[in-house]
Amino acid sequence: MLENIRLSLQGILSHKVRSILTMLGIIIGIAAIIAIVSTIKGTNEQIKNNLIGSGNNTVNVQLYQGESPYDFSYQAAPDGVQVVSAEVRDQITSLKNVESASFYRTRSYCDNVYYQNTQFSGSMYGIDAAYFDTAGYEVQQGRGFLSKEYTNNAKAVILDSTAVKSLYSSESPIGSVIDINGEPFTVVGVVTEVSRFEPVINSEEDYWTYMGTSGGKMFIPGQSWPIAYRYDEPENCLAKAVDTDSMPAVGKKVAELMNATIRTNSVGKEGDSNQIKYDSQDLLKQAKSLQKLSSSTNTMLIWIASISLLVGGIGVMNIMLVSVT
Template sequence: MFENIRLSFQGIFGHKMRSFLTMLGIIIGIAAIIAIVSTIKGTNDQIKDNLIGAGNNLVNVKLSSGGYDISVNEMPEETMSKLPIINGDMINEMKDLEDVKDICAYHDSVLYEGVSYKDNGLTGVKVIGSDNSYLTINSYQVNSGRFFVPDDFSKHRNVCIIDRDTSDSLFEGETPVDKTIIIKGMPFIVVGVVSPEDEAEPVINSIEEYQTIYGDDFYSGTGKVIIPDECWPDVFAYDQPYQVIVKANSTESISSAGKVVEEYLNSMIDTSSSFGNDMGEEQETVKYKRENTLEKVKALQDISNSTSQQLIWVASISLLVGGIGVMNIMLVSVTERTREIGLKKALGARKKVILGQFLTEAAVLTSIGGIIGVGAGIGLSYFISNVASVPVAISVPAIIVSVGFSMVIGIVFGLLPSVKAANLNPIDALRYE
């Protein structure tokens, strides 16, 4: 075997240009496949980071009806009265559930008007009612001012915390802290401006990805105003059901953590609660439903993977062309070395020895092409990333498979020339000019 490999390298380097041109189809095919797989893997990782939050491990458990999220603003008071009012004891019980690291109950409502400062009003602001746990579980940091303090809740202070988007839009350069804004006709003093600790923006490649990532925020602004949950009934005139945000122990347990909280909350719901509309449609039961983020990830990744598979098939055509080139050059090599083959057979070389020598040469030739193709593919991946601003993640399994596949191509397409060489009649071979 080692002698065959040595002879293969000797033959390849003895005809450098011919060998390189033979390998070119393999190099191009492998490089294209590596670049495609690396780009798709990078895109899939980006999708996962966009939706899962790059390690935040958060999942929302929201009220739904008929499989769709519903707004509490749309529900009649009779329906809301049958939904559980989440208290501290329930929060502690849910924290003890399997795969749950932390949990927060909150109110939320999107106001398409009703939030203003002086003559400046905002459209599509999400108002959140919660305690400090909402800020900590979402990893917010204070840019200016402070978080809530216990007295804000016990004394029902009309204070609020805004995010930087709301600050920039509403105050237009003014310092927001200690200024008074109006929320549905009620004055609230801004005590803090916050932003997420990880402010990396998700990379959006299509409107479908935007809608999938932002969900309910797709048709609303992304600004937030957070008020103490004790003040919520004063602004919205009645107690509303809570939504829940769950922090899982790990990314892999996001779905299971959301499921156990979903089941816990649904066990507290009056089963007669329902939701309908004025159009006479059949009413659906209202229940809590987890936001299945991993399914969203899988759906987008499936689309990405199906595209990559089509591209890989196209790139594989060059591998086929490269394989035909290998077969052609090996047939030429057999013709050129006919007398050498005849001499070896006359000295007692068996068919399998001749067969092994030429198969090894074909496999070594395509393997070298595969290794060069891998290097070219990695370089091409980073070139595409820099030019087109797309993410890249080099796939080690793809590299290993590519090199192995290139070797298989050499064996498959080198088989016919090798069999021809092994079957040569030694007398005729020695007479060949």
């Protein structure tokens, strides 16, 4: 046995160029397989993260009418949908795989919000104290809302960086006054997303999906929402899951708890095309669908790499045959 090993090593060392070329064929083939498989896995994860957005594992549970989100910008609050009670809030925040949860109201488009003579064209949010941490925002200028401002109907507003760019030129927004439906709100801070998602725009539909709120976002305390808009308006829930794979289950469970508070006879029965209910968009399911669509391309790449490895193997067999002969 030792003699065979000695002869093998002697043969390798006595034909250095042939040995290096033989090893190179195997190395390139195996490296190609590893690189392509790693690329496929990385691409699939990137598809998942890009579709979900900033990657902070948040699930948005909204009020829907049929297949579309219920828009309070032009629709009255539906009968039978109540404000989320403290008991339901506690049940949601204590759910398995829920790291935190926030409850908020929103307007996708604001037509009576101005800074001086400039109209705001973004979205308005009435938030609670947990919203910024759950959604992944951090204070860039000024400050966040004080604890008392969440409870005493304070006329304070926070802008995101996009809203600042759309409303202000070079001056600082801190301390300025925003007119929201005839009510003066003082700007106390500017926030920005910790991890920002930059979507790829390929069509007009993509533009309105991702850039429909290009004017930015404004945030006011949830208790101050009735000052500018309506009393007892239903809320949405933003729940943060412990990981990406837990998001579908978290969204489903949160929607179930919130739907249990709705009076079915007022908003339509299950299966009605205009039924009003809380639902979560299953982004993870969409990501898996995109991954499935790319599987044919991935399979082709693996076959190409396998052929490279096979060709390299045939070359090695030929060299071994010559050496043995």
